[in-house]
Amino acid sequence: MSAITCTSLTKTLDKNSVVDDITFEVEEGTIAGILGEDGAGKTTLLKLITGLLKPTSGTCTLFDADVTRNPAKALKGVGCMVGEPAFYQDLTAQKNLELFAALFQTGPDEVIDLLDITFPSTKVRYLSSTMKKLLGIAAALLGEPRLLILDEPLALTPSFRDHVKNLLKEQKEKGNTVLVTTCIPADLKELASYGVVIREGKPVSQGAIKNLDLKGVNP
Amino acid sequence: MNVYRVMRFETSKLFRQKAAHAGLIVVFLVCCMYSVINWMTRPVGSYSGIMIITDNISLQNSLLILPFLAVLIAATSICVEQSSGTLRTLFTRPVKRDNVITGKFLAIFLYMCLIVYGIALISFLFAIRWGFPEDFISFIPRLLLICLVYILINMVVVAFTFVVASQTTSIALTALASIGFYVISMLVEFFSQVQTYTFLNNAQTLLQMLLGGPFELRSAYFSVGIIFIYIVGLLLIASLLWEKRDIMS
Known part of the structure; x- marks a missing residue:
């Protein structure tokens, strides 16, 4: 069963396509990654997946529940960190x-x-x-x-990176699904079994990690 | 997640906010100042204990202290949360957006209850100096309802604030538009053609009845109905607008 299914997901802001026709599936119990440089559209894509943004066209489902139609239902059993973490400062x-x-x-x-x-x-x-x-x-x-959607969870000081990597692997071992974004190809190779590389909002390569074309992405 | 859980979330957050504490202090200080001035200028026998309670609440509403406080708290709970990103954190939980709006509304309702009934209690303590009529005990339910009418007046403004906040992240713009709505409602009240349908005029009708004027059940139901239509209508509009809104920040 697919934990995440995005079909032709497109978002246009001020006539610019910030996410352009992205289609992918994440199988349950796996770690998947979205790779792209800063400004590639990774956070916008996660916002679409979590229902924070309404897609201009296309659909996204989490465990068969349509995020666009009923985000509250779709986000049941989903833990998210999208964009910079925001909490009550005081x-x-x-x-x-x-x-x-x-x-x-x-x-x-x-x-x-x-x-x-x-x-x-x-x-x-x-x-x-x-x-x-x-x-x-x-x-x-x-x-x-049972599904974790994390935006740049490894953008940490080195001492914490290994700890979070181990935690994500433990989640996978428990049978949970993890979707992460990163701008470091090595992190994607180490953690994920499936990846999508995006540039300027467009998918340039996607599939199993070993087959992924990482040309043009900073090592 | 149901409205009750969101309301508890919002309430525990609201009652820890510095703005909410500052609002309580300002309102209670004004209440004490007005009572002390009365204490010094009105000798025993020249004033009624009941009057000091109702005058105190009415004064805070007329000086726009209560509406401004309600707008400030409502605008903060949406605009500041939106620009700081905490609203995004909340919207990525499995919670319906209309439940968030309703939860915030109910939390502010509880806060306004604390404010208005707090004013009534402080005024009551000062009012002992002037004494109360013999039938004061039977007047207490009416007094509690008078407080509730003032709370509902401000909750209409809160619901309007939620509508404005769905279109802008500017706290200044939201607060100005909402206070403007209240002031315009006060002005519209003077036009006999439309005053029957303004929430302020209907609130005044209820207040006059509760303060001892002729009580007509049908008129009371009509006034309560109009006020609730305003509140529910504005909350529905706010929920619809929030449902369609992209959360960018």
Whole structure:
């Protein structure tokens, strides 16, 4: 069964195609990646997949539920971090996680341990971008999702990269599906079994990682 | 995720906001100042305890303190959250957008209840100086309803703020448009051709009835109906606009 099915997904903003005719499928229980340089349209594509943006044309389904028609239903069992992680600045990391965890009628302790978050009592406004990213991944893991959609989860300081990579592999081993975006081909090769390379919103190569054409993407 | 869970989320967030705390302090300070001035200038016997309570709430509404506070809180909960990206974080959870709008509305309703009933309580403590009529106990339900009418007036403005906020991320523009809506509603009230259908005129009708004027059940139902049509209608429009909106930030 496909966890994500995008069919001819297109988004036009001010007459410019920011995502142009992208079609791909992500099988359940795998890690897939979207590779592209800054401004290629990776975050916009994730916004379309999560229903934040309405597509100009095309469709996207998550576990057979149409995101465009019913985003709330489609996002059930889906954990997302799209764009730069955004939290309530005046609240601590723990309070932010408690707030979002309450939506799922659960607590934040499990994800705090999982991500090894050592700054629970620090206000979000004082966190570094790496810490915010970890908090974003932790928030996405709330409610034990079976599909994780993460925007640049490895844009971290080196000491945390391996930890997050291991966490994503563990998710796959549990049978969950992961979709990540990255601008580093090596990360995609290491983690994913399927990839889509996009440039200026257009898919330039897609398929199994070993067959992917990475020409033109910075190593 | 149902409205109740979103409302709890929004309420726990709202009651931790500095703007909400500042609003409470300002309103309660104005309430205390007005009561102290009355204490100093009106000797016992020249004023009724009930009047100081109703005058205090009415004054805060007439000076636009309550409407401005309601608009500020509503605009902050949408515009600031939108530009900071926290609304995006919320919309990527499995929650319907209209539930988010309703949850935010109910959280602000609880906040306005705290404000208005808080004013009533503080005024009540000051009002003991002037004493209350013998039938005060039987007047308490009416007093609570008077407070509720003032809350509903402000909730109409909150619902309008949600409509404006669906079209812009500017907090200044949203606040100006919403206060403008309230002021225009006050002006329209003077035109007899349309005043029957303005929410402010119907609120005034209810207030007059509750303050001891002739009580007509049919007229009361009509006024309550009009106010609820405004609230529900504006919330529906806001939900529809939010449903179609792209979340860019």
